[in-house]
Amino acid sequence: MRRFGLIAALAVLCVLPACGQxxxxxxPLTTGPSRAETHVNPANIARARSGLPAGYEVADLYxxxxxxxxxxxxxxxxxxxxxxxxxxxxxxxxxxxxxxSASGPGGIxxxxxxxxxxxxxxxxxxxxxxxxxxxxxxxxxDLVDAPAIDRATTVGMATDTxxxxxxxxxxxxxxxxxxxxxxxxxxxxTVVTDPxxxxxxxxxxxxxxxxxxxxxxxxx
Numbered sequence: 145m146r147r148f149g150l151i152a153a154l155a156v157l158c159v160l161p162a163c164g165q166x167x168x169x170x171x172p173l174t175t176g177p178s179r180a181e182t183h184v185n186p187a188n189i190a191r192a193r194s195g196l197p198a199g200y201e202v203a204d205l206y207x208x209x210x211x212x213x214x215x216x217x218x219x220x221x222x223x224x225x226x227x228x229x230x231x232x233x234x235x236x237x238x239x240x241x242x243x244x245s246a247s248g249p250g251g252i253x254x255x256x257x258x259x260x261x262x263x264x265x266x267x268x269x270x271x272x273x274x275x276x277x278x279x280x281x282x283x284x285x286d287l288v289d290a291p292a293i294d295r296a297t298t299v300g301m302a303t304d305t306x307x308x309x310x311x312x313x314x315x316x317x318x319x320x321x322x323x324x325x326x327x328x329x330x331x332x333x334t335v336v337t338d339p340x341x342x343x344x345x346x347x348x349x350x351x352x353x354x355x356x357x358x359x360x361x362x363x364x
Contacts, residue, residue: 184329184362186242186257192358193244193255197346200248208238209256211321212276214245214334215303221278228271231299232285232321234330236261250346251337255358261330265297281307290322291352293359297325302348316340320348322355331359 193202212221212232223229236258243256268287276283283305290300303319316339323332333355337345 183364184257184326184331185364186240186259186329186362188361188364189242189255189257189358190244191361192354193246195354195357196246196253197248197250200246200253202244202246205241205243205245205254205256207241208236209241209243209254209258210234210236211301211319211323211332211334214252214254214336215276215283215319215321216281216305216307216317216336217276217278217283219278221276224275224277225270227267228274228285229276230263230267231271231301231323232276234258234261234263236330249341249343250350251335251341253346253351253354254334254336255332255354257329257331257358257362260328261325262328263297263325263330268299276303280309281305288320288348291356293324293356295326296359298355299323299325300348300352318345320351322348322352324355324359326359326362329362331355331362333358 196202210233215232221233223232237260240259241256243254246253272287274285276285283303285301285303288300288302290298292298301321303321305317305319307315309315317336318339319334319336321332321334323330333351335346335351
């Protein structure tokens, strides 16, 4: 039985970066032609809401935010290999978080920008495929092709999540996350969908396009 239990993801979960077997070496990392310092205005992220389909309900994000929280994982989650956890729950300054979440017939959309984030592209060599677990919830993560953005490093992740609830019932969800590292800022878009929904889901292409739009408005 499949059912969608992630609307509560609009309330941002507070997670701690935690995160050990090698995955398939990926090549879905996209780096722009220049890494020169670029201006980012986090307050502009509200303008990216114009990229949503009609009829979506939107709420601002407050406090910490991360892809892994929006995938449905609470505090104490563990990544395998451990170093891959940095892709979904990076150490950051939570006070710098700006963003919003939106829910509608095609799924739940999250867009956020976080400051004071460091990123080592070398981690991607061991994180082509990896897993994340928390309690009765497990997720399989695959790196996917990300859109090219000038003066940014971009990463794409596709996550299938399964939760076993009372009575052995399983709930499942899918998430597409695309991230852009702009100097010491992380910008990411996560779209969470229900595989059993009767409504057409917002897919990877939508999430990738929204990341490009979000980076553009942040740069003003």
